[in-house]
Each structure stands twice: as C-alpha cells, then as structure tokens.
Amino acid sequence: MAEWHIGVIGGSGLYEPGDLQDAQEIQVNSAFGEPSGPIATGRIGGVKFSFIARHGAGHRLSPSDVNYRANVDALKRCGVTDLMAVSAIGSLREDIAPGEFVVVDQIIDRTLVRERSFFDKGIVAHVPLADPVCPRLSKMAGKACGKAGTRVHQGGTYVAIEGPQFSTRAESLMYREWGGDVIGMTAMPEARLAREAELPYVLIGMVTDYDCWRDKGDVDVAAILKVMAGNADKARSMLTHFGAGLPKQRKASPIDTILDTAIITPKDNWDPLASSKLDAITRRLWK
Ligand SMILES: CSC[C@H]1O[C@H](OP(=O)(O)O)[C@H](O)[C@@H]1O
Numbered sequence: 001m002a003e004w005h006i007g008v009i010g011g012s013g014l015y016e017p018g019d020l021q022d023a024q025e026i027q028v029n030s031a032f033g034e035p036s037g038p039i040a041t042g043r044i045g046g047v048k049f050s051f052i053a054r055h056g057a058g059h060r061l062s063p064s065d066v067n068y069r070a071n072v073d074a075l076k077r078c079g080v081t082d083l084m085a086v087s088a089i090g091s092l093r094e095d096i097a098p099g100e101f102v103v104v105d106q107i108i109d110r111t112l113v114r115e116r117s118f119f120d121k122g123i124v125a126h127v128p129l130a131d132p133v134c135p136r137l138s139k140m141a142g143k144a145c146g147k148a149g150t151r152v153h154q155g156g157t158y159v160a161i162e163g164p165q166f167s168t169r170a171e172s173l174m175y176r177e178w179g180g181d182v183i184g185m186t187a188m189p190e191a192r193l194a195r196e197a198e199l200p201y202v203l204i205g206m207v208t209d210y211d212c213w214r215d216k217g218d219v220d221v222a223a224i225l226k227v228m229a230g231n232a233d234k235a236r237s238m239l240t241h242f243g244a245g246l247p248k249q250r251k252a253s254p255i256d257t258i259l260d261t262a263i264i265t266p267k268d269n270w271d272p273l274a275s276s277k278l279d280a281i282t283r284r285l286w287k
C-alpha cells in the first residue's frame with residue numbers, strides 16, 4: 001500500500017486546480033519535448049496533486065498541438081500514481097445536457113495526426129486497452145461529482161475527433177449511430193499514453209453543448225464559453241471532494257504493472273536511446 005499522488009490534466013476552462021495547499025510551480029523537462037506548461041503541485045484534502053493545463057497558459061495549444069506524450073511523461077516524472085483528465089465535451093444524447101458531467105468509460109478514436117505511443121522506436125510494447133479507464137477511480141470521481149452538486153452520468157462513450165473544427169452534421173449523426181454519447185478532441189491519445197505509462201486514468205467530461213446533431217444551427221463557441229465558466233467551478237469543487245474522499249492508503253492496481261506483460265522486445269535488445277528516453281516509464285523494470 002502506498003500514498004496517492006493524483007495527476008490532473010485540466011482541459012478547456014480548467015486552467016488552475018483551485019484549492020491546492022502548499023502550492024509550488026515547477027518546470028519539468030521531458031525527453032518527449034515540451035509539456036504544455038509548468039506543473040502546479042500541492043495538496044488537496046491532504047492528498048498530493050500535480051496539475052497541468054492541457055492547452056497551456058492562455059489556451060494557446062490546439063488539440064492537435066498539445067504534446068500529450070510530454071504531459072504524461074512529465075507527470076510520471078513528478079511521481080503521480082494516477083491520472084485524472086478533465087475535459088469539455090459535447091453531448092450526443094438528449095438526456096446528457098449542458099452543465100452536467102459524464103464519467104467516461106469508453107472511447108472511440110477518430111484522431112489522425114498525433115504521436116500515440118511512447119514505444120514507437122527501439123522497444124516494442126502492446127498494452128491492452130479494452131477498458132481504457134480505471135473503474136476504481138471512475139467510481140470515486142462519480143461520487144465526487146455528485147458531491148460537487150452536478151448531475152453526473154456514470155459511464156459513456158467519448159468520440160475523440162481531431163478537430164480543431166467541430167463535426168459536420170453527418171459525422172455527428174453517424175457518431176450517435178456508432179454508440180457515441182459525448183464528443184471531444186483530447187481523450188486520445190491521452191488515455192493510450194496513460195496506460196503505457198502505467199497510470200490508471202479517469203476522464204471527467206463537462207458537457208458544454210449538444211454538438212450539431214440536435215438543432216439546425218452550428219456549435220456556438222460563445223455559448224460554450226458561458227457554460228464552461230460554471231462547469232469549471234464545479235470541477236474545482238469536484239477535485240476538493242475527490243481529494244477528501246480518497247481512502248488513506250492506495251491499494252495496487254493491475255495497471256501499475258501492465259508493462260510486465262506488454263513489452264515484447266527482450267531487455268537485451270532494448271535500444272539504448274529509446275531506453276534512456278523511457279527512463280521515467282520503464283525505471284520500475286530496470287531492477
Ligand atoms: C472549447 S470547445 C473545444 C475544445 O474543448 C475541449 O478541450 P479539452 O478536452 O481540453 O477540455 C475539446 O476537446 C476541444 O479541444
């Protein structure tokens with residue numbers, strides 16, 4: 001059993017975590033390039049948290065420009081044990097309304113041009129991804145959303161599009177046919193990379209709009225921004241309740257050691273350059 005250390009990736013609208021005590025801002029270098037910005041570390045409810053704003057200060061990075069590998073690697077270097085993503089999402093279902101939260105449990109990946117693996121050269125790994133989020137964290141996050149006073153949907157399929165444009169109406173209708181419940185632009189490759197970094201991942205979507213399947217018009221960014229401000233307050237409250245509600249000690253998760261059975265390249269054949277880039281992620285296996 002060990003201490004929790006929650007990494008938080010704050011999406012559109014959530015640029016700072018709120019109630020972070022003993023806060024410090026640190027710059028963390030990654031062998032995978034530049035993270036989106038500095039990491040704020042501190043404690044919420046006595047639990048360690050490290051926070052990064054996904055789109056950087058002032059929201060300068062588009063979903064395709066976010067260096068997802070560097071962000072996950074930098075948080076791993078800080079020693080986080082688990083990863084919580086908070087994201088603005090559109091709804092593909094009548095019953096999921098703007099202002100509500102969805103604890104996502106499945107993802108359909110429609111992204112096109114992103115680095116999606118830490119194991120792209122010199123060491124080959126195939127991690128399982130059937131269930132891309134951690135059920136334990138999802139349950140606790142759902143409870144925390146409820147305590148923050150928002151209606152929460154426990155489970156839902158997120159369609160990850162490349163963006164930055166919103167979808168065409170035909171695409172939006174097709175995603176509904178596919179079983180998509182919500183839509184966004186960032187859950188992939190983030191969830192893939194979290195799994196490769198042996199970090200249990202939870203994704204809390206804050207609904208801002210109905211995408212374009214429902215009404216005649218377009219998705220309206222001005223309307224999104226209005227809903228987003230209220231959502232961000234609720235997300236900060238959710239983080240406070242989440243920190244307060246965690247059990248004192250963290251029990252091991254199967255995801256903590258997922259690379260034991262995923263790396264197919266024998267250690268003797270590991271490329272030294274790949275190995276040194278992957279030092280934070282594979283250090284556990286060096287012994
Ligand atoms: C501002 S609406 C579109 C934008 O918001 C979401 O970002 P994030 O997932 O980081 O909250 C969505 O994925 C798009 O990037």
Ligand SMILES: Nc1ncnc2[nH]cnc12
Nearest residue numbers: 088089090183184185211
């Ligand atoms: N309708 C939508 N499509 C894609 N990403 C979104 N993020 C928030 N609303 C969205």
